[in-house]
Amino acid sequence: MKFTIQRDLLISSLQNVMKAISPRTVIPILTGIKVEASHNGITLTGSNSDISIESFIPAEEEEKVNVEHIEEGSIVLHAKYFPEIIRKLPEDIVSIEVDSSLKTVIRSGKAEFNLNGQDAEEYPLLPKIQTDDTFEMPVNVLKNMIKQTVFAVSTMETRPILTGVNMRLANNRLHFVATDSHRLASREVEIQDAAVQFENVVVPGKSLHELNKILSDTDELIQISVTNNQILFRTKNINFLSRLLDGNYPETDRLIPTHSKTKIKMKTKELLHTIDRASLLAKDEKNNVVRLSTEGNMIEISSNSPEIGKVVENISAISMEGEELKISFSSKYVMDALRAIEYDEITIDFTGAMRPFIIRPVEDDSILQLILPVRTF
Amino acid sequence: MKFTIQRDLLISSLQNVMKAISPRTVIPILTGIKVEASHNGITLTGSNSDISIESFIPAEEEEKVNVEHIEEGSIVLHAKYFPEIIRKLPEDIVSIEVDSSLKTVIRSGKAEFNLNGQDAEEYPLLPKIQTDDTFEMPVNVLKNMIKQTVFAVSTMETRPILTGVNMRLANNRLHFVATDSHRLASREVEIQDAAVQFENVVVPGKSLHELNKILSDTDELIQISVTNNQILFRTKNINFLSRLLDGNYPETDRLIPTHSKTKIKMKTKELLHTIDRASLLAKDEKNNVVRLSTEGNMIEISSNSPEIGKVVENISAISMEGEELKISFSSKYVMDALRAIEYDEITIDFTGAMRPFIIRPVEDDSILQLILPVRTF
Numbered sequence: 001m002k003f004t005i006q007r008d009l010l011i012s013s014l015q016n017v018m019k020a021i022s023p024r025t026v027i028p029i030l031t032g033i034k035v036e037a038s039h040n041g042i043t044l045t046g047s048n049s050d051i052s053i054e055s056f057i058p059a060e061e062e063e064k065v066n067v068e069h070i071e072e073g074s075i076v077l078h079a080k081y082f083p084e085i086i087r088k089l090p091e092d093i094v095s096i097e098v099d100s101s102l103k104t105v106i107r108s109g110k111a112e113f114n115l116n117g118q119d120a121e122e123y124p125l126l127p128k129i130q131t132d133d134t135f136e137m138p139v140n141v142l143k144n145m146i147k148q149t150v151f152a153v154s155t156m157e158t159r160p161i162l163t164g165v166n167m168r169l170a171n172n173r174l175h176f177v178a179t180d181s182h183r184l185a186s187r188e189v190e191i192q193d194a195a196v197q198f199e200n201v202v203v204p205g206k207s208l209h210e211l212n213k214i215l216s217d218t219d220e221l222i223q224i225s226v227t228n229n230q231i232l233f234r235t236k237n238i239n240f241l242s243r244l245l246d247g248n249y250p251e252t253d254r255l256i257p258t259h260s261k262t263k264i265k266m267k268t269k270e271l272l273h274t275i276d277r278a279s280l281l282a283k284d285e286k287n288n289v290v291r292l293s294t295e296g297n298m299i300e301i302s303s304n305s306p307e308i309g310k311v312v313e314n315i316s317a318i319s320m321e322g323e324e325l326k327i328s329f330s331s332k333y334v335m336d337a338l339r340a341i342e343y344d345e346i347t348i349d350f351t352g353a354m355r356p357f358i359i360r361p362v363e364d365d366s367i368l369q370l371i372l373p374v375r376t377f
Numbered sequence: 378m379k380f381t382i383q384r385d386l387l388i389s390s391l392q393n394v395m396k397a398i399s400p401r402t403v404i405p406i407l408t409g410i411k412v413e414a415s416h417n418g419i420t421l422t423g424s425n426s427d428i429s430i431e432s433f434i435p436a437e438e439e440e441k442v443n444v445e446h447i448e449e450g451s452i453v454l455h456a457k458y459f460p461e462i463i464r465k466l467p468e469d470i471v472s473i474e475v476d477s478s479l480k481t482v483i484r485s486g487k488a489e490f491n492l493n494g495q496d497a498e499e500y501p502l503l504p505k506i507q508t509d510d511t512f513e514m515p516v517n518v519l520k521n522m523i524k525q526t527v528f529a530v531s532t533m534e535t536r537p538i539l540t541g542v543n544m545r546l547a548n549n550r551l552h553f554v555a556t557d558s559h560r561l562a563s564r565e566v567e568i569q570d571a572a573v574q575f576e577n578v579v580v581p582g583k584s585l586h587e588l589n590k591i592l593s594d595t596d597e598l599i600q601i602s603v604t605n606n607q608i609l610f611r612t613k614n615i616n617f618l619s620r621l622l623d624g625n626y627p628e629t630d631r632l633i634p635t636h637s638k639t640k641i642k643m644k645t646k647e648l649l650h651t652i653d654r655a656s657l658l659a660k661d662e663k664n665n666v667v668r669l670s671t672e673g674n675m676i677e678i679s680s681n682s683p684e685i686g687k688v689v690e691n692i693s694a695i696s697m698e699g700e701e702l703k704i705s706f707s708s709k710y711v712m713d714a715l716r717a718i719e720y721d722e723i724t725i726d727f728t729g730a731m732r733p734f735i736i737r738p739v740e741d742d743s744i745l746q747l748i749l750p751v752r753t754f
Contacts, residue, residue, distance in 0.1 A: 081657060081685060088654050103686075111654055115686035277465050277488055280458060308458060309481075309492035 001073025003037045004095040005057065006066050007086060007108065010042075013055040014083040016238060017046030019210045020053040021079045027124075032076035033083075034123045035096070039070055045126070046079065051207050052126050053214070054239040069095070074120035075104055085113050126241060129232040134225045135169065135194040139218050139235065145176045146212045148187045148340040148367055153205035154180035164202035166249040167226075169194055177252050178205065183333045184252060184370040185340060201226055202249050207242035214238060256370060257356060260349035262322040264299065265362060266315070268346050271301075272338040274313050278303040279331035281311050289374050290334075293326040303331075318345065327353045328376040334359070337369035378450025380414045381472040382434065383443050384463060384485065387419075390432040391460040393615060394423030396587045397430040398456045404501075409453035410460070411500045412473070419444055422503070423456065428584050429503050430591070431616040446472070451497035452481055462490050503618060506609040511602045512546065512571040516592050516612065519599055522553045523589045525564045525717040525744055530582035531557035541579035543626040544603075546571055554629050555582065560710045561629060561747040562717060578603050579626050584619035591615060633747060634733060637726035639699040641676065642739060643692070645723050648678075649715040651690050655680040656708035658688050666751050667711075670703040680708075695722065704730045705753040711736070714746035 017033055025031060025048050034045040041058040059067040075098045086094060089108035097105045098117060106113040146165075154162035159181075168175040175188045211233055215222070223234040226244075233240040278290040282303045290303045297317045304310040327350060338346070343361035350357045359369040394410055402408060402425050411422040418435040436444040452475045463471060466485035474482045475494060483490040523542075531539035536558075545552040552565045588610055592599070600611040603621075610617040655667040659680045667680045674694045681687040704727060715723070720738035727734045736746040 078685065084657055085654070088650070088657065090650065090654075110692065111651070111688070111690045113654075113658070113686060113688045115658075116684070273465070273467065274488070277462070277467075277490075280461055280465065281490070281492075307493070308455065309490060311488070311490045313488040315487065 001035070001037050001075055001098040002069060002071035002096070003042060004068045004093060005042060007089060007092050007094045009057050009066055010086050010094060011083075013042075013044050013057050014086060016055040016214050017044045017053045018079065018083060019214055020046035020048055020051045022048040023080070025049070029076060029118055029122050029124075031079055032118055032123070033079050034074060034076050034120055036074040036120070037067075037070050038072050042067055045123070047124065047126070050204055050243050051210060052239075052241040054126070054241075056237045056239075058237070073098060075102065076118040076120050076123050077104060077115055078118075081115060085115070126239075127230055129225045129227055129230060129241070133196045133198075133227070134223050135174075135191055135196055136221045136223045137174070137189070137191055139215050139220050139222045141189055142222055142224075142233075143212055143215055143217060144342075145174075145187045145189060146208045149176040149178040149185040150205050150208045150212070151336050151340065152178040152180060152183055152185035152369075156180070161202055161245055161247040161249055163206075164204050164245040164249075165208055166252075167201040167203060167231075168199050170197050170199070177249075179250075179252060179255075179370075182330070182372050183337065184255060184368075185337065186252075186368040186370075188366045196226070198226055200249055201231065202245040202247070203231055203242055204245060211240050211242070214240065255356065256368070257349070257351045257358065260322065260351050260358075262294065262320070262325045262350040264294070264320050264348045264350075265318040266299070266346055266348070267318065268338055268341055268344055268361075270315055271299075271346070272335060274301045274315050275331050275334055275338075277313060278311050279335070281305045281308050282331065288331040289328050289376060290331045291326065291328045291376070294320060294324050296320060296324075322350075325350055325353065327357070328374045329357075329371055330374060333371050337371060340369065341367055378412070378414045378452055378475040379446060379448035379473070380419060381445045381470060382419060384466060384469050384471045386434050386443055387463050387471060388460075390419075390421050390434050390614075391463060393432040393591050394421045394430045395456065395460060396591055397423035397425055397428045399425040400457070402426070406453060406495055406499050406501075408456055409495055409500070410456050411451060411453050411497055413451040413497070414444075414447050415449050416447055422500070424501065424503070427581055427620055428587060429616075429618040431503070431618075433614045433616075435614070450475060452479065453495040453497050453500050454481060454492055458492060462492070503616075504607055506602045506604055506607060506618070510573045510575075510604070511600050512551075512568055512573055513598045513600045514551070514566070514568055515596045516599045517594050517596055518566055519601075519610075520589055520592055520594060521719075522551075522564045522566060523585045526553040526555040526562040527582050527585045527589070528713050528717065529555040529557060529560055529562035529746075533557070538579055538622055538624040538626055540583075541581050541622040541626075542585055543629075544578040544580060544608075545576050547574050547576070554626075556627075556629060556632075556747075559707070559749050560714065561632060561745075562714065563629075563633075563745040563747075565743045573603070575603055577626055578608065579622040579624070580608055580619055581622060588617050588619070591617065632733065633745070634726070634728045634735065637699065637728050637735075639671065639697070639702045639727040641671070641697050641725045641727075642695040643676070643723055643725070644695065645715055645718060645721055645738075647692055648676075648723070649712060651678045651692050652708050652711055652715075654690060655688050656712070658682045658685050659708065665708040666705050666753060667708045668703065668705045668753070671697060671701050673697060673701075699727075702727055702730065704734070705751045706734075706748055707751060710748050714748060717746065718744055 036043040091109040102117040104117045166177045225232045279288040282288040302312045345362040413420040468486040479494040481494045543554045602609045656665040659665040679689045722739040
């Protein structure tokens with residue numbers, strides 16, 4: 001194997017595949033990055049037991065030459081050293097050459113590294129995904145859906161299925177749901193010409209988190225293919241493969257109240273900042289509980305930690321309908337939900353101090369955030 | 378106590394005194410920040426067993442009013458909550474008011490915090506420093522001296538005196554020396570009209586590190602006063618007090634070789650980056666040892682870790698005089714030394730492969746970095 005490449009392209013491609021590398025892997029070869037040279041370009045692969053990422057650097061792109069002097073072949077180089085070496089090389093051009101004994105020479109300017117490689121034959125083959133069951137959507141819409149739901153997955157391994165985001169696709173609507181059983185985040189979006197349907201696809205929250213970091217915020221399309229136990233996200237130069245979680249995702253639709261007794265309309269940021277301040281004194285307490293109580297349009301947000309002190313702040317609602325209410329909740333959960341809603345105004349629907357309440361943007365009912373209150377009053 | 382203040386001034390003043398607060402202090406009141414209001418302005422104090430910092434906000438400054446509605450008094454507020462509350466308040470103006478039971482009300486906009494305070498009478502009094510033995514120097518020169526020496530202090534408590542920087546002042550020359558017994562960093566500077574002399578003043582490295590973070594890079598003067606067991610650094614609005622280390626600092630002058638057998642002149646950054654690359658493969662090894670060998674003006678920097686690989690890079694010296702040399706050293710120590718030298722070109726004087734060598738800027742002999750080699754050849 002041999003090639004000469006633009007260093008900055010190699011760096012950004014390495015950054016992508018590094019997201020899949022875990023230093024704690026039990027399979028030694030997965031501490032390495034697979035480098036494959038073909039006449040079309042260079043493919044890097046990183047993998048752990050949950051995620052595999054392939055990043056491709058085309059030899060030529062829009063009449064620009066990225067890779068030259070290619071001799072086909074492949075090698076596995078240690079992820080602890082290879083990216084760091086490339087990052088610190090002195091010149092913009094790097095040449096990489098592997099001899100028959102897996103010794104890899106990396107040259108740039110006057111610097112010459114000899115790195116011991118591993119045989120690429122020993123690197124596990126990524127499963128081939130049938131691409132018949134594919135649908136596509138803009139990358140930025142997918143990123144938004146991830147951001148608006150993934151924070152609500154459970155971090156406890158007691159119910160592993162809740163550590164993932166449930167994806168459903170039916171009647172041209174794609175639906176993401178995440179819940180840790182104290183709160184639930186849900187987002188729907190319309191998919192055009194989706195020839196597929198599925199219901200019980202659960203993607204690990206960590207996979208979606210890493211995927212979101214790799215994808216740039218463009219309106220280009222991303223292809224998504226689902227099988228029994230894998231999901232593949234494919235953009236022009238990246239293949240992101242994740243395992244799916246085993247088991248049945250709980251039925252969540254029936255958790256969502258269909259009527260409300262108190263309806264408050266508020267400015268998102270104003271409520272967020274007020275709750276943030278009120279939570280400052282509740283730092284040590286489990287869940288950072290704060291209280292909300294209504295007096296007509298005046299909404300009082302407060303918190304009290306006898307040892308430390310107390311805080312009270314009144315803000316005006318845009319509108320308030322229904323019964324007066326006193327309710328306590330985890331400030332963290334409500335702040336997570338408010339941050340996920342990228343609209344200026346929200347509606348909160350309460351059905352009593354002990355029942356879950358719902359936060360939605362005023363102008364968009366495709367986003368829903370549900371939160372269980374805390375019993376204190 | 379009562380006052381109304383510009384929030385941004387309070388925030389930056391709090392950031393200064395927070396540098397002295399240690400959450401692990403054994404004296405409970407030192408988990409707090411002392412707030413004192415007088416008609417001149419507001420003084421904040423933070424302290425741990427090593428450092429005390431006073432930061433003053435004048436009530437008026439250059440015809441601008443910073444603090445209003447002052448009623449004199451003082452209170453101690455918890456460092457875990459008070460700065461965070463101020464930082465997150467909704468408006469640019471904050472009012473703070475303490476009642477007779479130490480309850481402190483903090484108001485800004487519609488937000489109202491009630492924080493339980495502690496009695497300022499219980500806060501330890503800072504020692505008064507005699508200001509007769511004072512000398513002064515520009516802040517940016519002091520910052521430079523700290524940066525060029527403090528990294529070389531020992532982090533081991535086996536010889537506590539070496540965890541400090543030795544300050545000497547004689548014949549109008551101020552001298553900083555730090556050593557961990559593997560390397561030594563030294564910087565001298567001329568002080569005008571210094572009426573004082575001292576020799577065995579040793580300031581904890583941590584204190585100087587925090588001081589450097591607080592001081593802004595100006596050419597204003599800073600006053601320095603030394604007593605038997607304390608040192609005070611005083612700028613217009615900050616008093617920074619540190620304890621001194623007990624014990625005699627070792628005699629270091631005789632460690633410095635007075636002649637050299639090999640003299641190399643090089644570009645600082647080129648050598649730094651080459652050593653940085655060579656150290657990449659020596660990551661796991663103790664001290665990250667790299668080798669330097671000369672062949673006339675060509676300097677070869679190399680490193681070899683049989684399991685991982687090897688690296689070689691040749692760079693040209695500007696000049697080379699004396700015997701050919703092969704020497705091994707800790708890449709970390711040499712990189713620390715090279716980073717501390719803010720000049721483009723350096724001279725390295727070697728007196729043999731097993732003897733300490735000296736790095737100096739070509740154009741400035743007030744800076745000296747000495748490093749002990751590692752035995753490998």
